[in-house]
Amino acid sequence: MSATEGVRARARREITEAIKGEARRQLAEEGGAKLSLRAVARELGMASSAVYRYFPSRDDLLTALIIDAYDSLGAAAEGAESEVAAASDATALSRWIAVCEAVRGWALTHPHEYALIYGTPVPGYRAPRTTVPAAARVGLLLIGIARDAHRGPAGLSRTPLPEGLRPEAVRMTADLAPDLPPEAVVALVAAWSELFGLIGFEVFGQFHQVVEDRAAFFRHAAARLAHEVGIAFPGAAPDA
Amino acid sequence: MSATEGVRARARREITEAIKGEARRQLAEEGGAKLSLRAVARELGMASSAVYRYFPSRDDLLTALIIDAYDSLGAAAEGAESEVAAASDATALSRWIAVCEAVRGWALTHPHEYALIYGTPVPGYRAPRTTVPAAARVGLLLIGIARDAHRGPAGLSRTPLPEGLRPEAVRMTADLAPDLPPEAVVALVAAWSELFGLIGFEVFGQFHQVVEDRAAFFRHAAARLAHEVGIAFPGAAPDA
DNA sequence: CCCAAGCGAGAGCACCGCTCTCATTTTCCG
DNA sequence: CGGAAAATGAGAGCGGTGCTCTCGCTTGGG
Numbered sequence: 014m015s016a017t018e019g020v021r022a023r024a025r026r027e028i029t030e031a032i033k034g035e036a037r038r039q040l041a042e043e044g045g046a047k048l049s050l051r052a053v054a055r056e057l058g059m060a061s062s063a064v065y066r067y068f069p070s071r072d073d074l075l076t077a078l079i080i081d082a083y084d085s086l087g088a089a090a091e092g093a094e095s096e097v098a099a100a101s102d103a104t105a106l107s108r109w110i111a112v113c114e115a116v117r118g119w120a121l122t123h124p125h126e127y128a129l130i131y132g133t134p135v136p137g138y139r140a141p142r143t144t145v146p147a148a149a150r151v152g153l154l155l156i157g158i159a160r161d162a163h164r165g166p167a168g169l170s171r172t173p174l175p176e177g178l179r180p181e182a183v184r185m186t187a188d189l190a191p192d193l194p195p196e197a198v199v200a201l202v203a204a205w206s207e208l209f210g211l212i213g214f215e216v217f218g219q220f221h222q223v224v225e226d227r228a229a230f231f232r233h234a235a236a237r238l239a240h241e242v243g244i245a246f247p248g249a250a251p252d253a
Numbered sequence: 254m255s256a257t258e259g260v261r262a263r264a265r266r267e268i269t270e271a272i273k274g275e276a277r278r279q280l281a282e283e284g285g286a287k288l289s290l291r292a293v294a295r296e297l298g299m300a301s302s303a304v305y306r307y308f309p310s311r312d313d314l315l316t317a318l319i320i321d322a323y324d325s326l327g328a329a330a331e332g333a334e335s336e337v338a339a340a341s342d343a344t345a346l347s348r349w350i351a352v353c354e355a356v357r358g359w360a361l362t363h364p365h366e367y368a369l370i371y372g373t374p375v376p377g378y379r380a381p382r383t384t385v386p387a388a389a390r391v392g393l394l395l396i397g398i399a400r401d402a403h404r405g406p407a408g409l410s411r412t413p414l415p416e417g418l419r420p421e422a423v424r425m426t427a428d429l430a431p432d433l434p435p436e437a438v439v440a441l442v443a444a445w446s447e448l449f450g451l452i453g454f455e456v457f458g459q460f461h462q463v464v465e466d467r468a469a470f471f472r473h474a475a476a477r478l479a480h481e482v483g484i485a486f487p488g489a490a491p492d493a
Numbered sequence: 494c495c496c497a498a499g500c501g502a503g504a505g506c507a508c509c510g511c512t513c514t515c516a517t518t519t520t521c522c523g
Numbered sequence: 524c525g526g527a528a529a530a531t532g533a534g535a536g537c538g539g540t541g542c543t544c545t546c547g548c549t550t551g552g553g
Contacts, residue, residue: 021499021550046286046375051540060502062543071541132373134457135286178473181466189463202464203451203474209459210450211443217374219449223429224442226421233418234443241477261519261530291509300533302512311510499550509540519530 029067031057033081036074037126044125045075045135075135080147082126087150089119094154105162105244106236112154113208113235120212127216131209152205156190159201162244169197169243197243204238211235269307271297273321276314280365285315285375315375320387322366327390329359334394345402345484346476352394353448353475360452367456371449392445396430399441402484409437409483437483444478451475 035053050071054061068074093115097108120127129135130148163169174182174196182195190198211234214220215227224230239245275293290311294301308314333355337348360367369375370388403409414422414436422435430438451474454460455467464470479485 019551025499045373049540050542061541062503063501065542066500128373131453131457131459133285133368172477175469175473178466178469181464181469184465185463199470199473200477202470203477206454206459207447207450207474210447210453213371213450213453214446217371219371219446223425224421225424226418229415229418229421230439230442233415233439234447237412237440237443237481241481259520265530289509290511301510302534303532305511306531495553497550497552500548502546502548504543504545506543507541510538512535512537514535515533517530517532519528521526521528523524523526 025067032064032067032074033077036078037081040078040125040129041123045078045129048075050074072135075129076144078126079129080144082123082130083144083147083150085123085126086116086119086130087147087154090115090151090154094158105158105165106239108158108161109155109239109242109244110232110235112151112158113238114232116151116208117212117215117231120216124216127212131213132217155205156193156201159197159242159244160190160193162242163193163197169194171243172196172200172241174199200242204242207238208235265307272304272307272314273317276318277321277366280318280369281363284365285318285369288315290314312375315369316384318366319369320384322363322370323384323387323390325363325366326356326359326370327387327394330355330391330394334398345398345405346479348398348401349395349479349482349484350472350475352391352398353478354472356391356448357452357455357471360456364456367452371453372457395445396433396441399437399482399484400430400433402482403433403437409434411483412436412440412481414439440482444482447478448475 032053035056036048039048039052039056048071050064050068051061053074054064064074068077090112093111094108097103097111100107120131159169178199179195182199185202186193186195186198189202193201211231215224215231220227272293275296276288279288279292279296288311290304290308291301293314294304304314308317330352333351334348337343337351340347360371399409418439419435422439425442426433426435426438429442433441451471455464455471460467
């Protein structure tokens with residue numbers, strides 16, 4: 014463990030990163046389905062077999078890109094949230110909407126990477142344990158905002174739960190946010206998945222010739238999701 | 254144009270159907286990404302080149318399967334709706350939930366076909382005009398239920414629209430359901446996409462270790478979506 | 494210093510989508 | 524009815540893919 018950390022170790026990190034970089038480039042151009050290990054190697058001027066020293070298979074390369082994408086999305090969301098939170102007039106609602114719009118913005122900017130993480134799972138079924146922390150970042154952000162709103166004067170969701178859902182709601186609450194009321198946790202998880210329904214439909218073109226002013230539509234829908242969770246500021250309209 | 258419609262025309266229809274059937278089989282086993290024209294041909298005992306007489310390319314085969322999937326889903330939803338609607342105690346809410354649960358049930362039964370139509374678009378970007386009518390069936394069903402609720406005594410969504418969204422809301426209303434209030438149309442489109450957010454997260458495993466009693470959770474979420482659209486029956490709880 | 498481990502390159506396997514040619518069969522029309 | 528035209532199937536072949544294996548070269552640790 015010398016100061017240089019070894020010439021080879023350094024080279025390995027750099028080449029690994031170069032492969033991912035080139036793969037990301039091809040991903041952005043053609044989409045995950047067309048990503049070719051050989052093409053990446055060709056572009057990097059190395060034999061295709063050499064790439065296998067760094068990624069055991071094409072799917073492992075994809076998995077690495079998936080983790081990076083989750084992290085990139087998470088960072089974008091967290092950055093937007095903390096920026097809004099720093100403002101003096103920050104509210105739980107404004108922070109919620111900031112996160113939603115950051116996720117949407119990232120998805121529209123990186124559609125193929127979005128497809129990789131929230132579209133069809135690439136092979137049969139794959140979600141290596143390693144992706145879990147990165148994947149959870151957006152969800153945790155939303156939970157945090159709900160928690161702050163819950164601590165505030167306005168409280169949270171009031172929609173009562175049906176009897177049949179109560180045990181599950183209690184279980185989910187214990188797992189995700191023990192300090193929140195079960196009604197809010199259920200609403201939060203629903204809003205979380207619904208958020209990606211809105212974004213997915215936009216990214217995958219389902220809103221084509223249905224919704225035109227998608228930014229305004231999304232902002233409204235995001236505000237309504239916040240309202241569903243019970244995030245609102247005392248006595249004001251649901252939108253900005 | 255004899256009574257038999259020609260031996261060849263009949264054979265063509267049958268072989269086309271056989272190819273789609275075998276392709277659907279492989280789709281269910283391995284997913285759309287791995288669907289191989291050669292494998293289909295091999296399984297059917299014909300030369301791979303012969304398949305091209307029926308489908309000009311692999312993507313065209315996929316497109317045919319996509320249209321069939323949309324139709325299969327649409328039929329399932331319509332069947333469930335009309336069955337519930339025939340009951341004497343049918344309400345707009347019960348019909349709404351029936352459609353939502355039918356879509357969910359179909360998606361869970363046909364995950365790969367669901368992925369084909371609501372997951373990542375398979376090639377670069379593809380949505381031939383021919384898929385539009387089939388794709389619209391579920392949306393039209395939901396609009397129809399909202400319309401009936403609107404005609405009923407309870408009315409529909411009351412959430413006011415922000416100023417910025419009003420022009421778009423009016424435009425959407427003119428396109429989709431001129432007889433409904435714009436507030437309801439906006440809520441309807443949002444609920445439509447959010448519905449597929451819920452289902453997509455479940456089918457693609459995002460609820461893994463988050464939601465366990467997914468049927469109960471979904472039923473509740475679907476009821477809340479109905480409530481958001483303004484579909485409810487006079488003076489009752491939001492759930493069944 | 495020397496040997497094991499890491500690494501790159503090349504050849505090769507089996508598969509893929511797709512094209513082209515050629516023989517056979519069915520259909521249509523004079 | 525018979526011959527031209529169209530539809531169909533088989534086979535070979537092209538360029539591409541993921542992946543494996545072997546062979547030399549380089550690097551690093553004992």
